Amino acid sequence: MINFVLRRLGLALLVSLTVSFLSFMLIFLSGDPAVAIAGEGASMADIEAVRSQYGFDRPILVQYFAWLGQAVQGNFGNSYYFNLPVTDLVADRLSVTVKLGLCGMGFALITAIPLGVIAAMRPNSIVDRTALLFSVVGQAIPSFWFGLILIVVFAVQLRWLPASGTDSWKNFVMPTIVLGYYAMPAIMRLTRAGMLDVLNSDFIRTARAKGSSELRVMFKHGLRNAIIPVVSLAAVQMGFMLGGSIVVESIFALNGAGYLAWESIARNDLPTVQALILIFSMFYIVFTLIADVLNACLDPRMRSS
Amino acid sequence: MTSPLLSVRNLKVDIPSGSGTLHPVRGIDFDLHRGEVLCVVGESGSGKSLTSLSLMGLLGRTLERSADRMEFDGINLLGASGRQMRKLRGARMAMIFQEPMTSLNPVYTIGDQLIEALLLHRRMPRAQARARAVELLEKVGITAAASRLGQYPHQLSGGLRQRVMIAMALMCEPQMIIADEPTTALDVTIQAQILRLLYDLVREMDMAMILITHDLGVVARVADKVAVMYAGELVETGTVAEVFDQPLHPYTRGLLDCIPQPGKTGRGEPLGTIPGIVPSLVGQVDGCVFRTRCTQAGPACLGPIPRRSRDGHLFRCVHTDGYAPAETKAI
Numbered sequence: 001m002i003n004f005v006l007r008r009l010g011l012a013l014l015v016s017l018t019v020s021f022l023s024f025m026l027i028f029l030s031g032d033p034a035v036a037i038a039g040e041g042a043s044m045a046d047i048e049a050v051r052s053q054y055g056f057d058r059p060i061l062v063q064y065f066a067w068l069g070q071a072v073q074g075n076f077g078n079s080y081y082f083n084l085p086v087t088d089l090v091a092d093r094l095s096v097t098v099k100l101g102l103c104g105m106g107f108a109l110i111t112a113i114p115l116g117v118i119a120a121m122r123p124n125s126i127v128d129r130t131a132l133l134f135s136v137v138g139q140a141i142p143s144f145w146f147g148l149i150l151i152v153v154f155a156v157q158l159r160w161l162p163a164s165g166t167d168s169w170k171n172f173v174m175p176t177i178v179l180g181y182y183a184m185p186a187i188m189r190l191t192r193a194g195m196l197d198v199l200n201s202d203f204i205r206t207a208r209a210k211g212s213s214e215l216r217v218m219f220k221h222g223l224r225n226a227i228i229p230v231v232s233l234a235a236v237q238m239g240f241m242l243g244g245s246i247v248v249e250s251i252f253a254l255n256g257a258g259y260l261a262w263e264s265i266a267r268n269d270l271p272t273v274q275a276l277i278l279i280f281s282m283f284y285i286v287f288t289l290i291a292d293v294l295n296a297c298l299d300p301r302m303r304s305s
Numbered sequence: 306m307t308s309p310l311l312s313v314r315n316l317k318v319d320i321p322s323g324s325g326t327l328h329p330v331r332g333i334d335f336d337l338h339r340g341e342v343l344c345v346v347g348e349s350g351s352g353k354s355l356t357s358l359s360l361m362g363l364l365g366r367t368l369e370r371s372a373d374r375m376e377f378d379g380i381n382l383l384g385a386s387g388r389q390m391r392k393l394r395g396a397r398m399a400m401i402f403q404e405p406m407t408s409l410n411p412v413y414t415i416g417d418q419l420i421e422a423l424l425l426h427r428r429m430p431r432a433q434a435r436a437r438a439v440e441l442l443e444k445v446g447i448t449a450a451a452s453r454l455g456q457y458p459h460q461l462s463g464g465l466r467q468r469v470m471i472a473m474a475l476m477c478e479p480q481m482i483i484a485d486e487p488t489t490a491l492d493v494t495i496q497a498q499i500l501r502l503l504y505d506l507v508r509e510m511d512m513a514m515i516l517i518t519h520d521l522g523v524v525a526r527v528a529d530k531v532a533v534m535y536a537g538e539l540v541e542t543g544t545v546a547e548v549f550d551q552p553l554h555p556y557t558r559g560l561l562d563c564i565p566q567p568g569k570t571g572r573g574e575p576l577g578t579i580p581g582i583v584p585s586l587v588g589q590v591d592g593c594v595f596r597t598r599c600t601q602a603g604p605a606c607l608g609p610i611p612r613r614s615r616d617g618h619l620f621r622c623v624h625t626d627g628y629a630p631a632e633t634k635a636i
């Protein structure tokens with residue numbers, strides 16, 4: 001087990017290094033960064049001054065390690081646009097995004113898993129078909145449209161919930177539902193398929209032959225096996241939610257990190273983009289690592305391979 | 306004579322399907338007495354597994370079971386609720402399956418699964434259940450039993466897994482054990498070992514056993530009684546001596562001809578085969594189920610086939626003269 005975790009950790013570190021190098025190289029993607037910083041109409045002398053001030057005249061590898069050394073200490077330089085430390089800019093936005101992501105995933109999991117189990121217990125029944133319809137709709141309707149409908153109903157008509165902002169937990173209710181409903185269908189269908197598969201196994205028959213109750217058969221013997229692939233899927237979706245909830249953040253004016261990333265790309269604010277890409281990638285890497293470790297805890301066969 | 310532990314009359318299993326209802330078990334009758342070993346033989350698809358699953362109440366939702374009587378130790382299994390059946394399963398009747406590789410839950414340790422079998426039915430401290438698990442693992446011939454408790458199924462060979470399954474079935478000392486081809490999936494070299502072990506334990510604990518097997522050699526050695534199953538019917542039942550020495554049904558004779566007999570079968574002499582295939586299970590069969598493959602088939606085989614007997618030896622065939630119509634349905 002410890003071996004397994006160490007191996008995965010090593011792999012995660014390697015991937016992180018690669019990703020960090022790629023996001024560092026971004027700054028050279030749009031041409032000479034010194035020209036970009038110096039601004040339009042700057043003289044050659046100005047550009048050269050900027051170049052040596054920012055250290056762009058050093059070899060690339062030296063620049064990368066200098067940048068990385070700063071980055072691991074949480075220092076990503078100043079935003080070109082705001083001229084503020086990127087770290088301060090990002091930290092605030094990130095807390096909103098993380099909150100939203102966790103709530104959305106929590107909502108998706110607590111609806112999708114029970115629905116998937118119930119659907120699998122009675123395949124092709126009314127319950128199963130309703131759950132299927134629910135998930136097809138979830139996959140088909142665009143988030144922005146669903147978000148707007150919710151705003152019209154619950155904020156404008158009923159006035160139960162605020163339409164935008166981040167002042168209280170109430171602001172997070174609708175975004176959570178929209179984001180969660182987006183992630184729910186895939187989790188539900190994987191749970192259902194996994195349960196159907198597992199419930200046909202011989203060991204389920206053994207569990208019944210021992211005298212287990214139906215509830216015990218479903219959860220202790222069934223779901224415990226069927227949940228293993230769901231963990232991996234949820235981890236990937238979690239990474240995606242933390243980096244890609246731009247649509248939901250903009251509909252509800254949540255000012256999260258996804259929205260910031262989108263703005264920064266439009267503003268050519270490379271240090272901010274760099275930092276965000278690195279952070280979003282780290283989320284993916286960390287969640288994949290967590291999923292691998294969880295899977296190893298859940299499935300003894302994975303530990304020994 | 307004491308009342309039987311298990312008494313089954315006219316047990317049927319139906320499977321509704323799009324192209325007509327299947328009848329894989331077509332009204333079978335038998336009794337199993339306490340401490341008795343009944344061997345069920347018959348080719349694949351004759352309904353042996355479905356019969357055992359219906360005794361345990363483990364048929365899937367899509368399969369329909371019906372019977373005139375199904376009594377286990379005075380309990381009417383036909384009217385038993387799900388809860389009553391759960392209390393019987395594992396505690397008083399246990400089953401060992403054909404597939405040791407897949408019959409254990411891959412995510413729990415052997416110990417957890419053995420202990421669960423006991424704790425589902427008995428209130429006791431976990432440590433005590435654990436001790437019982439070790440005791441039984443030793444009984445089924447597993448060395449270093451205590452250290453095996455922490456192992457997972459994938460760390461054990463098929464033979465070991467089947468030993469664990471046997472130990473699990475015995476955890477609560479059931480009165481009846483159903484073993485459905487328990488060694489078919491194992492290496493030939495360990496088949497005999499495992500069967501020997503199972504048989505010795507059943508005798509030692511004074512349990513009754515229904516053993517389903519293809520191996521007529523095994524039947525001759527372990528069975529008290531034999532039931533020959535064909536296309537969902539028991540075509541012949543009796544003691545080992547009766548059925549093996551004086552098979553009265555052509556199908557039984559065919560089965561016995563398929564195995565070489567030391568001293569009787571000469572070297573190079575061909576073994577018997579039964580030509581043809583098992584009839585379709587869709588719809589009812591009029592007359593004898595075996596007539597399409599029987600060398601003696603004639604017009605009489607199309608009519609009703611009475612059950613006939615000599616003492617306890619029962620069979621269903623019109624051709625063997627000199628036997629009285631059976632007074633009882635099962636021995």
Ligand SMILES: Nc1ncnc2c1ncn2[C@@H]1O[C@H](COP(=O)(O)OP(=O)(O)O)[C@@H](O)[C@H]1O
Nearest residue numbers: 320329348349350351352353354355356365586
């Ligand atoms: N769930 C099921 N659905 C449809 N047919 C089945 C099902 N289970 C068993 N059968 C059919 O019923 C017949 C008897 O099966 P089974 O009891 O497993 O035979 P045996 O154990 O004697 O080999 C077979 O033809 C098999 O294909």
Ligand SMILES: [Mg+2]
Nearest residue numbers: 353354485486
């Ligand atoms: Mg079978």
